[in-house]
Amino acid sequence: MAEAPATLNPAQLAAVHHLDGPCLVLAGAGSGKTRVIVHKIARLLQAGLEPRQIAAITFTNKAAAEMRERAKQIVGGRAAKDLAISTFHSLGVRMLKTDGSRLGLKEQFSIFDSDDVLGVLREAGGCNDNAVARSWQWTISLWKNQGLDAEAAARAAADEDQRVAAVVMKRYEERLAAFQAVDFDDLISLPLKLLARDAEAREKWQGTFRHILVDEYQDTNAVQYELLKALVGEHTPFTAVGDDDQSIYGWRGATIENLKRLPQDFPRLKVIPLEQNYRSTGNILRAANNVIAQNPKIYEKKLWSEFGDGEPVRLLECDSEEHEAERAVARIQALRGADARIAWSDFAILYRANHQARIIEQKLRQAQVPYKVSGGQSWFDRAEIKDLCAWLRLLVNPDDDPAFLRAVTTPKRGIGHQTLASLGEFAGKWKVSLFEALFSPTLKTALKGKAIDSLHEFGRYVNALEERARHTRGGEEARKLMLEFLTDIGYERHLHDGEESEKIAASRWSNVVDFVGWIARRAGGDEDRPEQTVLEVAQTIAVIISLAERSEDQDVVTLSTLHASKGLEWPHVVLAGVNEGLLPFRAGDEEMTPERLEEERRLMYVGITRARRTLVVSTLRRRKKGRELVAAVPSRFITEMKLNESTGREDPRERLAKLRAALAAKASAPAPSAD
DNA sequence: TTTAACCCGATTTTT
DNA sequence: TCGGGTTAAA
Numbered sequence: 001m002a003e004a005p006a007t008l009n010p011a012q013l014a015a016v017h018h019l020d021g022p023c024l025v026l027a028g029a030g031s032g033k034t035r036v037i038v039h040k041i042a043r044l045l046q047a048g049l050e051p052r053q054i055a056a057i058t059f060t061n062k063a064a065a066e067m068r069e070r071a072k073q074i075v076g077g078r079a080a081k082d083l084a085i086s087t088f089h090s091l092g093v094r095m096l097k098t099d100g101s102r103l104g105l106k107e108q109f110s111i112f113d114s115d116d117v118l119g120v121l122r123e124a125g126g127c128n129d130n131a132v133a134r135s136w137q138w139t140i141s142l143w144k145n146q147g148l149d150a151e152a153a154a155r156a157a158a159d160e161d162q163r164v165a166a167v168v169m170k171r172y173e174e175r176l177a178a179f180q181a182v183d184f185d186d187l188i189s190l191p192l193k194l195l196a197r198d199a200e201a202r203e204k205w206q207g208t209f210r211h212i213l214v215d216e217y218q219d220t221n222a223v224q225y226e227l228l229k230a231l232v233g234e235h236t237p238f239t240a241v242g243d244d245d246q247s248i249y250g251w252r253g254a255t256i257e258n259l260k261r262l263p264q265d266f267p268r269l270k271v272i273p274l275e276q277n278y279r280s281t282g283n284i285l286r287a288a289n290n291v292i293a294q295n296p297k298i299y300e301k302k303l304w305s306e307f308g309d310g311e312p313v314r315l316l317e318c319d320s321e322e323h324e325a326e327r328a329v330a331r332i333q334a335l336r337g338a339d340a341r342i343a344w345s346d347f348a349i350l351y352r353a354n355h356q357a358r359i360i361e362q363k364l365r366q367a368q369v370p371y372k373v374s375g376g377q378s379w380f381d382r383a384e385i386k387d388l389c390a391w392l393r394l395l396v397n398p399d400d401d402p403a404f405l406r407a408v409t410t411p412k413r414g415i416g417h418q419t420l421a422s423l424g425e426f427a428g429k430w431k432v433s434l435f436e437a438l439f440s441p442t443l444k445t446a447l448k449g450k451a452i453d454s455l456h457e458f459g460r461y462v463n464a465l466e467e468r469a470r471h472t473r474g475g476e477e478a479r480k481l482m483l484e485f486l487t488d489i490g491y492e493r494h495l496h497d498g499e500e501s502e503k504i505a506a507s508r509w510s511n512v513v514d515f516v517g518w519i520a521r522r523a524g525g526d527e528d529r530p531e532q533t534v535l536e537v538a539q540t541i542a543v544i545i546s547l548a549e550r551s552e553d554q555d556v557v558t559l560s561t562l563h564a565s566k567g568l569e570w571p572h573v574v575l576a577g578v579n580e581g582l583l584p585f586r587a588g589d590e591e592m593t594p595e596r597l598e599e600e601r602r603l604m605y606v607g608i609t610r611a612r613r614t615l616v617v618s619t620l621r622r623r624k625k626g627r628e629l630v631a632a633v634p635s636r637f638i639t640e641m642k643l644n645e646s647t648g649r650e651d652p653r654e655r656l657a658k659l660r661a662a663l664a665a666k667a668s669a670p671a672p673s674a675d
Numbered sequence: 676t677t678t679a680a681c682c683c684g685a686t687t688t689t690t
Numbered sequence: 691t692c693g694g695g696t697t698a699a700a
Contacts, residue, residue: 013688040682060689089690113690131694184690251687311685355685358691603687 008032008039015239015272016040019047019211022232024259025241028303029288030279030569032240037213038070040239041083044211045075051082053210057228058087059219063567064138067215086210088224089362092187093540095194099201103194108539110181110400115386119402124171125164136534140166142174144185145221145253147192149173178431180399185463186466188223195230206233216567217242223255229265244298248563248603250595259298277303277609279569281310284615285643288608294640295598303609313608313643316618317634318384321356321577322415325363326616327431328574331616332557335572344370348558348606350568352583356500357559364557374560384495385515386507391485392538399433408458411494415458435459448594461488469534475524480533482516563606573611578604578619580633602639 008016011031027033048216056071058064062199064085072080086094095107099273100627112120113130116138119135140486141151141164146498149172157163175180180189195202212232214220217240222230232238240262245258263269277285295418317326328349336342349360357373364371390406394464398404408415420434426446437443438455447455465485472481486492495508558570562583577583584600586592608615 029689087690092690111690115686156679248687252689322682353686355691361691587686 003301007300008035009274009276011274011276015274018239018270018272019044019237019346021237022262023237023239024262024269024271025219025239026243026271026299026301028272028275028277028301029243029244029246029302029606031274031279032276032278033215033274034067036274037067037215037241039073040213041071042075047081047611049210051075052084053208053213054213055084055086055091055209055231056213056215057091058085058215061087062088063087063215063621064090070301081358088220088227089187091186092191092436095191095205096182096187097377099198099204100190100332101203102198102439103190105182105190106180108180108397110179110349110397110403111179111187112176112179112183113401114230114404114469116181119180120175121168123177125168135161136165136168136172140169140407141183142390143169144183144254145223146191147189147223147226179401179433180397182229183224188227192223192227192230195227200429202230202233205231206236209236209467212236212238214238214240214242218244218247218256218259219249219254220258222255222258222491224262224665225258233462234253243301245292245295245602246566246606248566248606249598250599256298268289272297273301275297275301275303275307279612280609281613284608284611285311287643288314289603289616290642291601291608291637291640292605297603298579307421313615313617313641315638316616317621319620319622321359321620321623322363324576324620326362326618328362328576329369331574332572333367335614338486342571344555344557344572347574348560348565349574349576350560350562350565350605350610350612351576352585353560354561356582360559360576361522369557370555371557371559372554374558374564380507382511386513388512388515391489392534394435394462394536396539398435398462398466401427401434404434407457407462411490413454413458415451415454417457419447422451423455423477435462451675466535468536471533472611473523473533474531475520478523478537479516479520481534482519486512488517514620553649562603565610566606569610569612571611571613573607573614574616574618575604575607576618578617578635578638579623580635583637601637601640604635608641617643 012035015023015036019040026038027036041054041240056064056067058067064087068080068083068085071083071085075083087621088110093111096103096109097107100109101107105613117137118133122128122130123134125133125136127133142151143156148156150166150173154163154166157166165197174327180612195205209231212228215227217640219242228238242259244256244259247254247259250256263271277470279501282289285305289302298457302469306359309445310399318327319455332344335347352358361373361483363373387406387410390403390410393400393403394407405420408420419597423434423437423443423446426440427434430437432440437642438459443452443455468481472478476483483613491512492509495512519534519537521533558568560568580586583604584592584597608617620639621634623630623632
C-alpha cells in the first residue's frame, strides 16, 4: 500500500462526511478509495448506525475480506464483524436463503458453478461440443446480466445462433428450476425479482440497510445496478465508489451506462472526484493522463501527486517475444543487483493475454528468479477437490443432479452409466430429481433389482451422512467426520487405483487432506466467525471458494494479465507486448469500434497506473508467425503516452549507436557530447 | 476406420 | 500451458 498521509485530504473528507444523500466518489487510480470507504463506515457508526445496517458491496471475495480487515483496524473487531461486507453474489445468497421461498425456491438450493452450467447446457441443447455449449453459456450469461429472461432473449435474438441460444436458454432455465439450483447470474437477478414482485420483502430489505457502499462501481452490470436501486429505494443514502477510466469489464456485461445514469436517476447525487494520487511518480502519472486523455470523458478528472517526477518511463523495443522476455528478466536482475533492498515481490510483468506468460516463465526459470502467475488454476478446480465438493453439495441439496452424478460414481461403486441413464429417464418422466427417483417404489419397473440395491445403499449412506453433518459442529469434530467419510467411501484407494503414477496420487491425497483442514477451520470459527456445522460450511462452499487462495507474502515476481492486475500495485512494473493487435487487441478481421478501442485504452491506463516508481513499456518490432518473423507494429498507445516530451526514449541499440558515433567523432576531433 | 502423435494458435475473469 | 485440429500409421 502506498504511504498514506495521516489525515484525509479535502476531497476524501468531503466523501466521508456526505452521509445523507446519494454520493458518487470518482476514485482515480491510487487515490485512496479503500481508505475513504473504511473511514466512511467509521463515520456512519459514529453517527449512530448499527454495524449490521451498513452494507459494503464488492466484486470479489478477496476484496471483501480485505475491506473487512481494513475496517477492523479502524473500527475494531467487534463492529467490523457485524458489518454487512460482502460481494454482490453473497448478498444475493443471503437474500435467497432467507426469502427465496417466496420465489418458490426451497431453502437448501444449490449454486451451480460454470462447469455444472456447461454440463446442463450440453444436455439441454443436445450437444456434446464444448465449444458450442460454451458459446451458449456466454450468450445466456450476457442476456441474464442485461436482465433478460428466456422469452425476452428470444425476442432480442439477432441471428440464427442467438435464436438457438435462446431456445437452449429456455430449456436450461427449466432444468435449473427442476434441480432447485441457481447459477451465478441468478444470485443477482432472483433477489431483484424478489424485491420487484414482493412488497413485503421489499419493505423488509429496504429497511435492513441504512447506508450502502458499492466498491468498483464501474464494474456493475445492468442487473446489479437495478438490485442496488431496489435495495436503496427512495430514502436510503448510498456511496458508489468507482473510476470510469478503469472500466475494463465491458465484455462481461459491465456497463458505464450505470455511471452516466446515476446523476439522472438520483438528481441529488453529490459527485466527488479524488484526484490526488498516493502511488506513482509524476512521469508515470503524466504518461497515464496523456493516454486516457484520448478517451471521451463522462466526468473530468486528472491525477496528480506530490511525489517528484522520478525515473523516466522507458520504452524497450525488442526483436521477438523471446528477446522481450530476456530483457524483462535482465532488467529485474539489474535493478535488484544494484540495490539489495529491492525484493522480487517489488516487480510485476503485465501483459494482455495469458499465453504471453509462457515464454516469460521460461526465461524466469532459466534465470532462477522466483515468480507466481496470478490467476493460475485454482486449488478448487482440481478434480479431487471437485469430487468432495460434489459430495458436500449433495448433502446440502439431494436434488442437485450434477452433484449426484459425480458423487455416485466417485469412487466407482458398481453403478454404471447404464443404470444412471435408466434412472435419469425415470426421473425425467416423473419430473423428480435423481435422488428422489432412487427411492421411488415404482423404480423397479425401470431397473433391475441389483442396480436398485446399489442405489439404495448409496442413498441411505448419503442420508446418514447428511444427518451427521447437520449435527457436527466445531473444527475437530468436523475433521473427524470428514476423514471418517473419506475412509467409508474409500477415497484414498480410489485415487491410487485411478492414477498411473503413485506420486500424482499422493499429491492429490495431500490436497484432499488440506481441503479437510480447510473445512475444519471454517467449521471451527474464529474471532470473526461463529462455529458452524459441516452442513453449514458445505452450503457456502460455492461462494467462498476463492478465499483460501495463495499466501500473499511470498517474495516472488508477479506475472499477471492487465485485467487481473487492477487494484494492485508494484514499485517496478514492466508492460510486455504493447503492440497493435494485442493491445489494443484486434481479432482477425473484426472491426474495431470506438467503444472497443476506448476500453483497450483504459486497459493500458490501468497497466501504467499499477507502477509506483519505475515503468518499462516493452514492444515488439517483430513477432513470430508460423516459422518466420513478421513485422509487428508498436501500439498507438505508446505514442499517446508522449514519452519524448518530458523524457528521452531509451533504446540501448540507439544509445550504443550514438555512443559509437560520439566515440568516432571524439577520435577524429573533440566534439560536444550529446547525451 | 480408429487412434495417437504433433503442431499451432491463443482475449480479457469473477462469482 | 492447453485444447483443438490435422496428419500419419496401424
